[in-house]
Amino acid sequence: MNPKIFASIAVVITGLVLLYGVSDFPTFGDPRSPANSGVEGGAPSTSLYYINESYSATKVPNLVTSVLADYRSYDTMFETVVVFAAGMAIFAILRCVGKDDGAVVAPQRKSSIDGDHNRIIVGMTCRLAVPVVQIFALYVIAHGHYSPGGGFQGGVMLGASFILIALAGNLEDALSRLSERSYMALAALGILIYAGFGVLPQVLGKNFLDYGALQKILLTDGPEMARSHSMLGVEIGVALTVMSIMFAIFANLSSRGTLKGGL
């Protein structure tokens, strides 16, 4: 059978089955839906607990941050490890260290965002934009407690700023600012920071990632502020890993693992 006909039949059947089930779902925006307030007569939804209790337990107004970095911290830690592992996988697949077989190397280009008169507009715009992007990314990381933002978003923005340099000039430009050695080290350091915030409470006799125990080290007024500050530390770790891996993915993919020339 023609694979397209087979695909159409499979897709239409799947879609119809799903659409048949849609009528049993709660209506859009219903605050009484099971996901938003729990099953009738059963336990209330976890989200109600987060909305009502998490501010007094963590002093973090952004509920997404407090749930992400405290209540579901174990999950977030291993999500970061997944990002790290993806970076390592790309490194293992593409990076041909040492052996340079010539066929895949893109032609060496002299153009650079530093003092190349052929691309002065692109170069200058990029050099003006990158610091602003990076400062905004740091703001997104640091202000993740009080506004939408956090480690993942800020880390992707930081990575994008280095990718912008690589796109506007060439890959060597970006690598001279963030070398392979340093982004690999930063990616591992991010995981280490996160795991460190997990192990420190264990050293103090509490559970893994139980930030409240850190009030003895951070010298805060109570376990709530210790949780808040620890979340910032954890977000910084996430941001370092995500930034490094995003840039590593781009650098390896755009140059087929040679880290020369780029797009």
Next chain:
Amino acid sequence: MVEFFLNTVKPHFNFWVYVILMMVGLWSLIAKNNLIKKMMGLAIFQTAIILFYVSLGVKDGATIPVLEHYGDYAEKAEPAGPDASKPASKPASKPAPNPASMPAPAASNPADAFANPVPHVLMLTAIVVGVATLGVALALCEMIFKEFDTLEEDELLRKIKALHDDA
């Protein structure tokens, strides 16, 4: 037709959109021949799932799950709020930007002032991990292209079969 849209599609339009997007993604995963197009289908599929989760957390008339934003709303709605510094303790009366369109029981539960944060948390990490895994898939495609000079599935199968026949 119009009645069908108003009665069946409109109250659940988020689920309809997610099912249709998912069908598009699934179709290109199965039917497309090019590996890059298959990965685009996978990305569309993932977007559909993300849309599904995020739309589950929507509440009518609720604001983003950041408590201090609620404080701003409340001060505008009722000036001289005495305990504006403690947003968690006071969402008793809801701000009403458009009272006519809001469901009546919304004010009874203070948690109704904020969107459900849990789907946002789940999808936040899923997006970043999705980008990272897409990078791995692209890297694999790059190596496949380097080895076989093609990304078309049928040509790949033919070339792999030829390799086995030679051996």
